[in-house]
Amino acid sequence: MLRILAAFIFFTRLPFWKLAEVPAEYFKNIVSRWALVGWVTAGLMVIVLYAGSLVLPSGVALALAMITRLLITGCLHEDGLADFFDGFGGGTNRERILAIMKDSHIGSYGVIGLICYFGLYYLLLSNLPVELAGCAILAGDPYSKGIAGMIINRLPYARKEEEAKSKTVYSRMTTGEYLFSLICLLLPLCWLPEPVYFLAGLLPVATWYLLTTFMKKKIQGYTGDCCGATFLLCELSFYLGIAVIYTTTL
Known part of the structure; x- marks a missing residue:
């Protein structure tokens, strides 16, 4: 239970830390609970989306839903995406790439990357019916977090432990943790209205494989920023798949 609490404390800015004091070692196992955290972040997003769409244009409601997740997570993953792009x-070599990602300042690659990310995210979901967009979020957020979390089973941590930005290096998943994560990432797919939309789940897997292969070649491992970037890009590919299926089956 403390490991689940640790995951919510780390991955959100909600006051879960008030419930209990969690020892530092429990934060090493939070990645396997990342998809479970996605159930909450996605749920709160969809509540704002559906409630907002009752009194506002759907595009505005979607923007408010996006802002809601940014507030809930403290832009944790988006910060990682910007550092990843920078x-x-x-970076021209492993050492330079790692040094740039550790720098707290955002560069031109990060700015352009975030603009492209948010623009595509908004366009993909805003062109879906509100009901389908909500279902896509409920499925895509936890599913993509679960897929992205598998990075720690494929790659080693790229830095020395004492150099970690978050001061926490994740432990590889045990068999039990792997199965728990698998259940948490697959169950939300039941929110999708038709079985054909399950095909969208293939794109995050392909995105994950390409990104982890790229990281292995460039820095021989992963960092926390890589985890956040992988989640957001996997999620974006999931919504791309949903949009393609919706458009081609009209």
Whole structure:
């Protein structure tokens, strides 16, 4: 139970830390609970989306839902995405890439990357019916977090432990943790209205494989920023798949 609480404390800015004091070692196992955290972040997003769409244009409601997740997570993953783009965009070798990603300042690659990410995210979901967009979020957020979390089973941590930005290096998943994560990422797919939309789940897997292969080649491992970037890009590919299926089956 403390490991689940640790995951909610780390991955959100909600006051779960008030419930109990969690020892530092429990934060090493939070990635296997990341998809479960997605159930909450997605649920709160969809509540705002559906409630907002009752009194506002659907596009505005979607923007408010996006802002809601940014507030809930403290832009944790988006910060990682910006650092990822800066590091791999501006770095010419392993040491330089890692140094740039650790720098707290955002560069041009990060700015352009975030603009493209948010723009595509908004366009993909805003062109879906509100009901389908909500179902896509309920499925896509936890599913993509679960897929992204598998990075720790494929790659080693790229930095020395004492150099970690969050001061926490994740432990590889045990068999039990792997199965728990698998259940938490697959169950939300039941929110999708038709079985054909399950095909969208293939794109995050492909995105994950390409990104982890790229990281292995460039820095021989992963960082926390890589985890956040992988989640957001996997989620974006999931919504791309949903949009393609919706458009082609009209």
